Amino acid sequence: MKNKILNDREEIEKFFIKLLGREIFISEMDVFASKCSCVGIMLTVRGLFIDDVEIFKEKILNKLEDLAKSYNIGDDWIFIRVLPGSDDVINIGVRELCDICREEYKFKKPRPDLISLKI
Amino acid sequence: MFSIPHPGNFESLKIIVDEINKLRRINKKLRKESFEVYMGFPEFIGTGRATLYKPNFEDLAKQVAYTKKNNIRFEVVINASCIGGIHLTPKGISYINWIFSQLKNIGIDSVALSDPYLVDLAKNNGLDVNVSCIALVDSLDKAMFWDEKEVYAITLDSSINRHFDIIQEIKENVTCKLKILVNEACLYKCPMRIQHFNFFSHVNAQNIPALDDYYYNKCINLRIKKKELIIKSPFIRPEDLKHYKNLVDIFKISGRSHPIGWIKRVINAYLSERWDGNLMELLDCPRELEHFYYLDNRALDGAIEQWKSCNKLCSKCNFCKELAENALKVKG
Ligand SMILES: [Zn+2]
Numbered sequence: 001m002k003n004k005i006l007n008d009r010e011e012i013e014k015f016f017i018k019l020l021g022r023e024i025f026i027s028e029m030d031v032f033a034s035k036c037s038c039v040g041i042m043l044t045v046r047g048l049f050i051d052d053v054e055i056f057k058e059k060i061l062n063k064l065e066d067l068a069k070s071y072n073i074g075d076d077w078i079f080i081r082v083l084p085g086s087d088d089v090i091n092i093g094v095r096e097l098c099d100i101c102r103e104e105y106k107f108k109k110p111r112p113d114l115i116s117l118k119i
Numbered sequence: 120m121f122s123i124p125h126p127g128n129f130e131s132l133k134i135i136v137d138e139i140n141k142l143r144r145i146n147k148k149l150r151k152e153s154f155e156v157y158m159g160f161p162e163f164i165g166t167g168r169a170t171l172y173k174p175n176f177e178d179l180a181k182q183v184a185y186t187k188k189n190n191i192r193f194e195v196v197i198n199a200s201c202i203g204g205i206h207l208t209p210k211g212i213s214y215i216n217w218i219f220s221q222l223k224n225i226g227i228d229s230v231a232l233s234d235p236y237l238v239d240l241a242k243n244n245g246l247d248v249n250v251s252c253i254a255l256v257d258s259l260d261k262a263m264f265w266d267e268k269e270v271y272a273i274t275l276d277s278s279i280n281r282h283f284d285i286i287q288e289i290k291e292n293v294t295c296k297l298k299i300l301v302n303e304a305c306l307y308k309c310p311m312r313i314q315h316f317n318f319f320s321h322v323n324a325q326n327i328p329a330l331d332d333y334y335y336n337k338c339i340n341l342r343i344k345k346k347e348l349i350i351k352s353p354f355i356r357p358e359d360l361k362h363y364k365n366l367v368d369i370f371k372i373s374g375r376s377h378p379i380g381w382i383k384r385v386i387n388a389y390l391s392e393r394w395d396g397n398l399m400e401l402l403d404c405p406r407e408l409e410h411f412y413y414l415d416n417r418a419l420d421g422a423i424e425q426w427k428s429c430n431k432l433c434s435k436c437n438f439c440k441e442l443a444e445n446a447l448k449v450k451g
Contacts, residue, residue: 035410035450085161085173100400104380111378112128112172 005029008067012043015063019056024048031071039073040095048089053080053117060092061118068094077105078118120368121390122194122298124375124382125156127172131379132156132182136189138383142390149390155192157231159375162218167198167233167253167316169376180225187226195222196231196375198251199320200313206236219244229271238268247271252300252371253316262289272296272369278308280353281426286366296368301360301389303373304352304402306338339405347443349412351433354402356416357392359423374403381406411450418446 009029016024028044041064053060061078068075074096081091097105108116123139125132135156143149159170160179174182179195186193197218205211215237222230223245230246232238233253241248249272250256250265257276265273273293277300279285290297305312315334322329342348355363360370372389374382385401388394394401398416399409425438433439 084169084171103384104378107130107134107379109128109130110380111376112126112131114378 004070005031008070009043012063012067016045016048019059020048020052022047031073034098036100037098038095038101040093041068041071041073043092045089045092048092050080050082050087050089050115053089053115057117064092064094068096075118076102077116079105079114079116082113082115084113120153120155120192120370121386122369122371123154123156123386124372124377125158126375126377126379126382127158127170127174129178129182129185131382132185134379135382135386136186136191138386139191139390140189142387146391152390153190153192155194155228155369156186157194157196157371157375160195160197162197167196167200167251167319169319171376176221176225179222179227183226192228193226194229194231194249195227196251197237198231198233198253200233200253200316201320202234202237203321206234212240215240216244219246222246231274235264235268238265238270242268249298250274252276252303255312256289258285259288259292262293266293266295270295272298274298274300274371275367277303277305277353280355281423281429282431283366283427286363290366297366298369298371299355299363299367300371300373301355301357302385302401302403304349304354305404306341306348307351307353309338311337335405339407342405342408343411346412346447347440349399349408349414349447350439350443352402354398356398356419356423357388357394357401358416358420360389360392362423362427377403377406413448413450415446415448418442 009026012029013024013026016026025046026043027046030042032042033039064078065075073094075094076097077095079093080089082088083090104110106119110116123135125135139154159168161170161173183193206215219241228247229249230241231249231251232241233251238248248270250270252274255276256262256265256273257279262273272295275286275297280299311334318334321327370389372385374385388401394416396416397409398414398419399412422442429436
């Protein structure tokens with residue numbers, strides 16, 4: 001499992017670099033389980049902007065869906081988190097939602113710094 | 120009146136206004152009720168909470184027009200607890216004056232402030248002022264200081280939410296409106312309150328790359344160690360609003376940095392004055408604990424009668440501790 005996460009982090013970084021043709025850093029990839037019973041994957045990213053995600057939305061969604069599937073994690077919610085007041089994307093997440101979180105996050109912008117790509 | 124948290128973006132505002140209108144339609148009692156929304160406006164002055172969206176004046180003007188059309192007040196929160204002295208420089212004064220004059224032009228109904236000097240500047244610009252809870256108004260003397268500035272409202276320090284005698288005394292001696300935070304669940308008389316607000320004030324306004332929020336983590340740990348601290352938090356349950364109706368004018372719901380789905384749930388509970396289930400799901404700050412604890416709201420029925428007459432000499436009374444044992448369960 002350790003090696004899979006290591007490889008996947010590297011691979012998704014390469015995917016973004018190839019997609020956008022410039023340096024994108026995925027500084028961290030976390031596979032997590034919450035107390036509420038959500039599970040998911042969280043990528044910490046530098047160098048990516050909201051525009052990039054909008055233009056390549058389909059390709060990015062496909063990639064994230066595959067990634068989630070390989071961990072047996074549902075892709076109920078795919079989202080990005082931006083640095084407040086800017087266009088910089090700082091996190092990309094895939095989350096298999098629990099009932100409470102589904103109610104809270106079922107909006108295009110559940111919170112001003114979160115943008116849902118798929119819900 | 121109810122004061123509703125607004126995360127700051129137009130999409131969220133529309134969801135909030137829809138929800139208020141829906142509740143007005145289905146609940147006869149709410150038709151006579153008035154509402155305001157409040158949102159953070161960080162700029163360089165900062166605010167006391169994380170602000171996740173920075174609107175420009177044009178965006179703000181559209182939102183204000185939209186709330187007016189729906190007969191809802193609009194308040195902007197600029198309540199940093201520390202501005203680092205910049206407000207008392209000539210440059211700072213003219214910048215703040217400029218911001219206030221813009222807000223006035225846009226038609227903002229009031230600004231929430233915590234610094235007396237900023238209150239004077241805002242009043243000079245023709246703005247109504249709500250004294251923020253960050254001004255920590257917990258006594259008659261403090262309340263009179265602000266009331267003499269002819270402010271629109273004072274938001275009481277939540278540490279006195281269960282000190283009915285103090286609230287009563289303030290009520291009888293000021294002319295402005297009194298606002299009370301209903302679902303903020305910070306520690307009672309939190310020893311870190313000022314430091315935490317100062318931290319937020321600077322981190323918000325200046326994009327400081329802080330490593331971690333020490334105060335938040337400490338706050339969580341304290342409540343894991345001593346769960347009666349959760350009961351002692353000065354929250355007011357939706358069912359208990361009636362005990363405050365003759366004392367305060369505005370019920371302020373806290374939580375502008377949470378997802379809009381959470382805000383909807385909390386508005387529903389407080390406007391209908393009823394919640395069955397885990398009270399933790401309504402409490403702002405710290406939210407993390409709602410996944411650890413189940414606080415049975417029904418088990419708290421009537422506890423307010425004790426709090427109303429309690430003298431807060433906790434070492435001689437085990438009421439909150441015993442209540443925590445009964446009402447608060449660690450989730451499996
Ligand atoms: Zn969840």
